[in-house]
Amino acid sequence: MRENPEAEQADALGVVSAAPGRRAAAFALDAAVWVALSIPTIVGAVLALPLLAGDAIDVALPALLVAIGVGLTGLFGIVQLVLHGRRGITLGKAALGLRSVREATLGPVGFWRVVLRALVLSASSLALVVVGPALLFASGLRDPRGRSLLDRLAGARVVDARSGLDPFDARALRLARRELERPTGVASLAPRPLDSRAARPFDVGAARERSSAGVVSVASASWTAPPLRDAAPAAAAAPTTAPAPATAPPLSPAVPPRTVVLEFDDGTTVPAPAVGLLGRAPEAAAGERADLLLPLRDPSMQLSKTHAAFGVDASGFWMLDRGSSNGTVAHTPAGDRALTPGERTSIPPGSTVLVGGRSFRVVAA
Secondary structure (H helix, E strand, C coil): CCCCHHHHHHHHHCCCECCHHHHHHHHHHHHHHHHHHCHHHHHHHHHCHHHHHCCCCCCHHHHHHHHHHHHHHHHHHHHHHHHHHHHCCCHHHHHHCEEEEECCCCCCCCHHHHHHHHHHHHHHHHHHCCHHHHHHHHHHHHCCCCCCHHHHHHCEEEEECCCCCCCCCHHHHHHHHHHHHCCCCCCEECCCCCCCCCCCCCCCCCCCCECCCCCECCCCCCCCCCCCCCCCHHHHHCCCCCCCCCCCCCCCCCCCCCCEEEEECCCCEEECCCCEEEECCCCCCCCCCCCEEEECCCCCCCCCCCCEEEEEECCEEEEEECCCCCCEEEEECCEEEECCCCCCEECCCCCEEEECCEEEEEEEC
16 A cells, blocks of 8 residues: 555655755745834834833834834734635745645645644744754655645645646646556557557657756667568558548558658657647647647656648658747758747758757668
């Protein structure tokens, strides 16, 4: 039995726990703002000290300053609690890219859970001054995911939204869950549907670790293409005399001689068809021909749904960016080139093409 299935599920989705140093810096920023807003209260209290000695002073100014300070710190505290409970952020967490989430659902922690957490923290401060909060925060150092006693009391987890998945990014969370549920190495072949359970000859899995420059590592140019398999068995087996369906345009009669192979960053090889589409979950437009639909897993979430078209014609390998969000870049022997959306571009063998967070090498078989 797994010790914490919810935490393991979050880890698999790409959630990264916040480092202790980042958490301490966020708390320090929140505390600094609170102290700054308390300055009017402190000044008012100092001005009122002569009252303790029995001296007669005008209390209007000290009382006004104390009221201003209490009002500012009270308003700041309420805003912090609401934002923390509903959006998982405080001023310090937002500045450092941290989020508090409900570990069981990856949703908001909840206002009252955050209030309970604040009350326990305040009680520890009253009982043991600085030592109490320090012990509570230090308790997270022994937890594998950095959860302190306060976090576990609220059922929360503080995550780093800059280094990993931001659970409050609904689109990224939906894509991460879809990728996690998708079987490893899924690729589909036209005219099969994307959810086909038939055997698939290609395994296009997760990308390798990316370099600091954002370029995915690729294999060397000395790679030799393995024996190639038929990329469209269903189309080849269809009777030549069968009439085309009235509701859909016919596909190409056959893929041209396979003279180009795409070698992906994970070592997968895919023979280039006459016309193919690749992306997160590529789909052909109405009336559009596609001999191969090639879904790619991209943990960086930079791929568009139908990112680009590609294929082989009499001139060789070509690509066409389909107006993707992050573009398509070809590193060719003649230099780097960003593809113009909607424009078919010839790409020579030996080039490396970057699509989102994935890459492949164009190899002449």
